[in-house]
Amino acid sequence: MDSAVARERVLDAAEELFYGRGIQSVGMDAVRGASGVSLKRLYQLFPAKEQLVEAYLERRDGRWRGRLAAFVELRPTPEERILAVFDWLEEWFGEEGFRGCAWINSYGELGATSDRVAAQVRAHKRAFADYLASLVAAAGRPAALAGPLFLLAEGAMVTAGITRSTRPAAEAREAARLLLDPR
Amino acid sequence: MDSAVARERVLDAAEELFYGRGIQSVGMDAVRGASGVSLKRLYQLFPAKEQLVEAYLERRDGRWRGRLAAFVELRPTPEERILAVFDWLEEWFGEEGFRGCAWINSYGELGATSDRVAAQVRAHKRAFADYLASLVAAAGRPAALAGPLFLLAEGAMVTAGITRSTRPAAEAREAARLLLDPR
DNA sequence: ACAGGGGGAGAACGTGCGTTCTCCGGGTGG
DNA sequence: CCACCCGGAGAACGCACGTTCTCCCCCTGT
Missing domain, CATH: 1.10.10 (Arc Repressor Mutant, subunit A)
Structure with a gap:
């Protein structure tokens, strides 16, 4: 082989x-x-096992962000693209075998003992936050919106993992919509 | 002894x-x-160790929710009490030795292997969500607000833990304020 | 004073697991 | 046909850790 x-x-x-x-x-x-x-x-x-863990997280990072970006880019307008993130989360949460965010879980497991894993989790989350920020910027919205959207997405991931439900995605999406379009 | x-x-x-x-x-x-x-x-x-773990999570649950409630109750109005949750998070995030949410971390570590730990994490998160819902109800706000506030708080806890920063609390608080007072 | 027992210190035991070693078969070049 | 070596299977090793056991001291009741 x-x-x-x-x-x-x-x-x-x-x-x-x-x-x-x-x-x-x-x-x-x-x-x-x-x-x-x-x-x-x-x-x-x-x-060593730790290197396998790193390679696992790294490959998953590329795929995860790639899948998200591919989904988001199907939407024509910048506004829709922001909300599409939450639609994608809902799809992801509903997948068979979904068990929460791999990076949050790994951080809970190894963040305190392995600096390399902790650094990789931080890098992944930073990349995701930056991606959200780029979507917000592309829509011409205030940069300050990116932080809250990120927190909603993270909260939805954690909660979906713990409760085994897709509902947090819809709640987060609705909250994001309100933040984007205050009535 | x-x-x-x-x-x-x-x-x-x-x-x-x-x-x-x-x-x-x-x-x-x-x-x-x-x-x-x-x-x-x-x-x-x-x-057995698992029972020590359960007792640890259970005692911490009581103390954590007690501290939060005690802080929140210092605020006179129901509206302020909702936002006070995020003020308390900020204080908590800034404490020496803060390492994220103990339940989220435990879930990442043992959620897949220990049903009892997983159940305890779910119970804790449900109790926190219910508490937020009670604050929202006391302020006479629509019940649908509680979910997003919960997600913001969870996202802030995860992010503060991973990034070792108190900033997510302020971001979440500001987003919560916007959700409560749409301009 | 002394028998008895509860508790402390830590050795011992069994298991799981990360990592390495041994053995062997089968393919390959001469 | 034969020496050689690459890789597979899995045994072996060392260590960590959850749990139990042993030994002994000290306190107590009489």
Whole structure:
């Protein structure tokens, strides 16, 4: 098996397991079993578990933001694009196996012990906040709107994860609409 | 040493350690060392670590909501009381050793593996949401306001924890003010 | 004074897991 | 055909940690 293919299989398995059950409760042996890649090769690709965790978060970051941006760009106007973020959250929350925000969960699990994981979580959240800010700027709205929209989105992610419901997305969207169009 | 005193010492130590470093990375031996209570007694009081974790979350829940309510009740009018929640969050975020919301963190760490912890997190968040709803009702505002305020507060807690900043509280407060007083 | 027992200190035990090592088969170049 | 080596399977190792056990001191009641 090609090295690149093995790497992808390992990351696929790691993502499913880490996201679904938490990082600390998944052993490297489970990653091996789910990926079909032997421990020897696994450790050649990722010399320690922490590096596998980093690679998992990094690849998921790219995909997550890519999916969001692709969804948002389908909307024609800048105003609609801002609200589309919350529509996408609702879709995401409704997906089978949704278990909250991978970065918030990882931060709860490892933020206090692993600086690298903590830094990656901060980078991901900063990127998401910056993306929201860019949408707000593109719509010609005051930059101060971006912060509250970000907080609504974060609150919705946490709450959807804990309550296993898609409803927070709709609530957040409605609040965002009110902030954008004060009556 | 009295049993009740030992119990309090154990819970004090557990709270400091679990909240500060995460639950899984704190061994029972560390709790013993920090509390000065022998392992034998510790296991008489809490027959397993999970029960200590539950007791920690439960005691913290009572104290947390008590502190919030006490702060809020200092404000004379129902409108001010709603915003006071965010003022209190800002104070809390600024405290030495603040590391985000203990329940959100615990959920990230154990939500997928421990049903009892997950249930306790849900109960705590429901209680907080209900409290916000009661403040909204007392102010004679539409009940639909409570959800967004809750999401803002949750988003602020997560973001303050990750970024180690008190700023999200002020942002959330300002957004809450706009939702309450649309111009 | 002394028998008894509750509690402290910490060793011991079992398990899980991150990481490494061993062994072996099978493909490859000469 | 044969030496060689890459990679797979999984045993082995070391450590951490949850939990239990042992030993002993000290307090108490008589």
